[in-house]
Amino acid sequence: MMLDERKIRILAAIIDDYIATAEPIGSRTIARKYHIGISPATIRNEMADLEELGYLSQPHTSAGRVPSHKGYRFYVDFLLPSKKLDDFEQATIRQIFRRRINEFEELVKEAARVISKLTSYTTIIMGPQMETMFLKHIQVTRIEEFKGLLLMVTNYGTISHHIIDIPQNFSDSDLIRISNILNTNLTGKTFSDITNDMMDEIKNEIIEYDKTLNILMEILLENLADAQDNSQVISTGSSKMLEYPEFQDVEKAKNFFSLLEQHDLIMKALRSSSKPNTITVTIGNENPCIELQDLSIVTANVSIDEKDLGIFGIMGPTRMKYSRVISILEQVTDYLVKTVSTKL
Amino acid sequence: MMLDERKIRILAAIIDDYIATAEPIGSRTIARKYHIGISPATIRNEMADLEELGYLSQPHTSAGRVPSHKGYRFYVDFLLPSKKLDDFEQATIRQIFRRRINEFEELVKEAARVISKLTSYTTIIMGPQMETMFLKHIQVTRIEEFKGLLLMVTNYGTISHHIIDIPQNFSDSDLIRISNILNTNLTGKTFSDITNDMMDEIKNEIIEYDKTLNILMEILLENLADAQDNSQVISTGSSKMLEYPEFQDVEKAKNFFSLLEQHDLIMKALRSSSKPNTITVTIGNENPCIELQDLSIVTANVSIDEKDLGIFGIMGPTRMKYSRVISILEQVTDYLVKTVSTKL
DNA sequence: TTTAGCACTCTCGGTCTTAGAGTGCTAAAA
DNA sequence: TTTTAGCACTCTAAGACCGAGAGTGCTAAA
Numbered sequence: 001m002m003l004d005e006r007k008i009r010i011l012a013a014i015i016d017d018y019i020a021t022a023e024p025i026g027s028r029t030i031a032r033k034y035h036i037g038i039s040p041a042t043i044r045n046e047m048a049d050l051e052e053l054g055y056l057s058q059p060h061t062s063a064g065r066v067p068s069h070k071g072y073r074f075y076v077d078f079l080l081p082s083k084k085l086d087d088f089e090q091a092t093i094r095q096i097f098r099r100r101i102n103e104f105e106e107l108v109k110e111a112a113r114v115i116s117k118l119t120s121y122t123t124i125i126m127g128p129q130m131e132t133m134f135l136k137h138i139q140v141t142r143i144e145e146f147k148g149l150l151l152m153v154t155n156y157g158t159i160s161h162h163i164i165d166i167p168q169n170f171s172d173s174d175l176i177r178i179s180n181i182l183n184t185n186l187t188g189k190t191f192s193d194i195t196n197d198m199m200d201e202i203k204n205e206i207i208e209y210d211k212t213l214n215i216l217m218e219i220l221l222e223n224l225a226d227a228q229d230n231s232q233v234i235s236t237g238s239s240k241m242l243e244y245p246e247f248q249d250v251e252k253a254k255n256f257f258s259l260l261e262q263h264d265l266i267m268k269a270l271r272s273s274s275k276p277n278t279i280t281v282t283i284g285n286e287n288p289c290i291e292l293q294d295l296s297i298v299t300a301n302v303s304i305d306e307k308d309l310g311i312f313g314i315m316g317p318t319r320m321k322y323s324r325v326i327s328i329l330e331q332v333t334d335y336l337v338k339t340v341s342t343k344l
Numbered sequence: 345m346m347l348d349e350r351k352i353r354i355l356a357a358i359i360d361d362y363i364a365t366a367e368p369i370g371s372r373t374i375a376r377k378y379h380i381g382i383s384p385a386t387i388r389n390e391m392a393d394l395e396e397l398g399y400l401s402q403p404h405t406s407a408g409r410v411p412s413h414k415g416y417r418f419y420v421d422f423l424l425p426s427k428k429l430d431d432f433e434q435a436t437i438r439q440i441f442r443r444r445i446n447e448f449e450e451l452v453k454e455a456a457r458v459i460s461k462l463t464s465y466t467t468i469i470m471g472p473q474m475e476t477m478f479l480k481h482i483q484v485t486r487i488e489e490f491k492g493l494l495l496m497v498t499n500y501g502t503i504s505h506h507i508i509d510i511p512q513n514f515s516d517s518d519l520i521r522i523s524n525i526l527n528t529n530l531t532g533k534t535f536s537d538i539t540n541d542m543m544d545e546i547k548n549e550i551i552e553y554d555k556t557l558n559i560l561m562e563i564l565l566e567n568l569a570d571a572q573d574n575s576q577v578i579s580t581g582s583s584k585m586l587e588y589p590e591f592q593d594v595e596k597a598k599n600f601f602s603l604l605e606q607h608d609l610i611m612k613a614l615r616s617s618s619k620p621n622t623i624t625v626t627i628g629n630e631n632p633c634i635e636l637q638d639l640s641i642v643t644a645n646v647s648i649d650e651k652d653l654g655i656f657g658i659m660g661p662t663r664m665k666y667s668r669v670i671s672i673l674e675q676v677t678d679y680l681v682k683t684v685s686t687k688l
Numbered sequence: 689t690t691t692a693g694c695a696c697t698c699t700c701g702g703t704c705t706t707a708g709a710g711t712g713c714t715a716a717a718a
Numbered sequence: 719t720t721t722t723a724g725c726a727c728t729c730t731a732a733g734a735c736c737g738a739g740a741g742t743g744c745t746a747a748a
Contacts (some may be wrong), residue, residue, distance in 0.1 A: 001735055002703080013696090018406065024713085026709065026710050027710075027711080028709085029709075029710095038722090039721070039722050039723080040710095040722090041712095041722050041723070041724095042720085042722070043722070044710090044711070045710075045712090046719090047711095048711090048712080058605075058710095058711090059730095060727045060728085060729055060730075061710085061711070061712095061728055062708095062709070062710050062711060062727085062729040062730075063708080063711090063729075064710065064711095064728080093719095103505075103506065103507055134716065136487075136488070137487040137488065139485065139487070141485055142497070143480075143481040143483070143495070143497050144480070144481065144497075148734075149495065149497075149503070151485070151487070151493065151505075153487050153488075153493075157507065159493070159501055159505055159507075161495075162447065163447055163448075163503065165499070236727060239598070239601035239602060239604070239605065240714095242594055242597060242598045242601060243598070247594070248594050249594075249596065250586055250591070250592050250593075250594060253586060253597065254583070254586045254587070254593065257583035257586065258583060260583075261583065312526075368739065368741090370741050371741075371742080373740095373741095374740075382690075382691090382740095383692080384689070384690050384691090385691050385692070385693095385743095386689085386690055386691070388741090388742070389690090389743095391742095392742090402742090403698095403742095404697085404698060404699075405697055405698060405741085405742070405743095406696085406697045406740070406741050406742055407698075407740080408740080408741065408742090409742065409744090418710040430721080496731085505701075562744080632703075650738075653714075
């Protein structure tokens with residue numbers, strides 16, 4: 001059975017209402033609040049149909065109806081009211097990009113904070129995949145008599161620095177020479193390209209700088225390990241979730257927070273659900289990972305000319321203000337892409 | 345009335361038990377579990393005295409006793425069992441400092457994580473006060489044809505970097521000259537010393553580099569503002585709090601999490617309660633800030649030769665495993681001080 | 689001074705009950 | 719044929735009630 005016009009209106013009303021109130025909705029409520037022009041009894045019949053078709057479910061026999069995941073899916077695919085952001089929201093978002101933030105990471109973090117603030121859901125940001133990240137610049141510079149800084153800049157504009165010891169007999173021009181050698185050998189290489197073998201080759205090339213180079217190599221390699229470990233998942237606004245009735249049960253809240261700490265799970269979930277340059281909605285059990293099955297995730301994959309910059313994910317109860325979240329996410333990623341392509 | 349030997353033993357038993365169980369303790373339980381050699385009736389009398397003296401209180405008439413803040417204070421001041429860390433704990437702590445972490449900030453963050461893991465309380469770290477922080481090194485370096493990096497290193501070893509644009513006509517030696525000028529003029533200055541006036545002076549000194557310098561100045565000033573805003577308060581392990589019966593009420597949990605987000609409050613609390621090179625315990629209502637009054641905070645102020653490196657704070661319910669927390673904190677700060685003085 | 693005994697108090701966890709919301713079905717109305 | 723009014727039925731949430739259990743304070747005896 002296809003959904004006719006009237007069924008769709010009723011479904012939309014139920015989902016809208018449930019998203020707003022988190023309470024099961026009965027036929028009478030719909031008749032009263034949404035003016036569909038038919039009696040509760042008729043609505044009841046329609047609701048029974050919708051339930052049979054799998055779009056609704058009942059917590060218990062004598063309760064109202066609640067949207068099922070299939071219901072949400074239909075809603076998201078066909079019924080999303082296009083939500084215009086109001087002036088305040090627009091302004092709040094624009095503000096992030098007005099500020100002179102030159103570093104990509106900071107910009108993204110700030111964007112995540114603002115998204116959480118506007119949506120009241122948890123925002124997760126995840127850096128680009130290691131495989132597509134390569135070194136753009138590597139340099140050793142002296143900051144004190146026997147202390148130096150190893151600087152690495154990737155194609156995504158992320159910068160990492162490590163303090164290193166510089167042996168006594170090294171002059172500034174030695175450092176410059178080492179920098180040059182590292183640069184010519186390593187720029188353009190992805191982190192996974194840089195293996196011990198490659199290091200050994202370079203070492204051979206400049207056998208005279210042996211000792212320092214060894215240290216640099218070690219540090220560099222360690223840093224790689226760090227970058228891979230540091231499962232770059234950052235979340236903000238998690239405490240907001242405690243506001244929702246879905247998390248009133250402390251057990252549920254605890255599960256949510258411990259989930260957030262399992263970065264590998266989160267990474268897998270975001271990666272698997274997001275597609276390049278689109279906003280994707282994953283509802284409850286559509287997520288392969290069971291821990292996430294009573295949450296929804298809206299992901300936006302930010303990329304510029306095939307260059308994957310990272311993923312924003314917004315996590316909330318399945319009863320999520322989808323249209324609002326999507327609008328905000330669209331707006332933010334738009335600005336972000338614009339800013340990055342012009343400024344950075 | 346002074347506390348005699350027997351009262352003290354009873355008080356200690358009650359507090360130990362309450363810290364372990366979070367349940368009010370009755371006279372019979374004490375007689376059974378702790379072998380003081382007197383009957384419940386006698387214990388009852390003593391407990392009534394202790395209550396009258398303000399060391400205990402009763403949730404309701406027919407419940408057992410619960411320690412009051414005054415009771416905890418007495419316990420912390422006079423009764424703390426000196427707790428030896430076991431091998432596992434020792435090893436876990438040592439491990440942080442074995443790893444080659446060259447940067448102070450990373451080291452401290454890692455230490456905080458370990459403290460949270462071992463204690464199951466929330467650990468807060470707070471950077472040194474801005475007033476005591478000064479520039480040790482400042483430098484502009486090129487990372488791409490028209491992109492440079494402004495590097496600033498402070499006396500605490502913290503490093504901040506900002507990507508800047510480099511105008512076309514600037515050669516590498518220009519950058520070195522600018523770096524030198526900035527260095528001679530700004531190193532040793534605290535962030536608050538560096539005013540616009542000072543910037544103007546430097547600008548005058550090298551009028552020919554005018555334009556770039558202007559940008560650098562702006563960026564530098566902005567960075568200062570950031571550093572001051574970014575109320576450097578970082579907390580870890582907050583989700584652990586949901587395990588405790590004190591936070592089973594979602595309302596309480598929400599309060600706690602929103603408290604954690606009020607960095608200014610936290611900063612004030614940590615600053616006011618911590619003393620140089622000591623571990624301080626602040627119990628419940630001893631804290632001037634009402635939001636913190638049913639929590640306890642143990643703070644450790646880490647400093648080396650008057651140089652204030654920052655504060656660790658451990659927050660938990662007033663029913664906190666004080667001796668354990670103190671031992672762990674002692675151990676960690678010890679190692680930290682040692683590591684910093686030798687390595688960094 | 690300590691302790692046994694006892695009446696008393698308060699909470700916590702069940703059971704019971706009722707009001708309310710909502711349903712599905714049937715039969716009448718449109 | 720479709721819609722709707724009416725009604726019996728179901729289920730939950732909230733309140734009332736009750737008894738067990740833990741703990742107290744007091745009194746009087748050891």
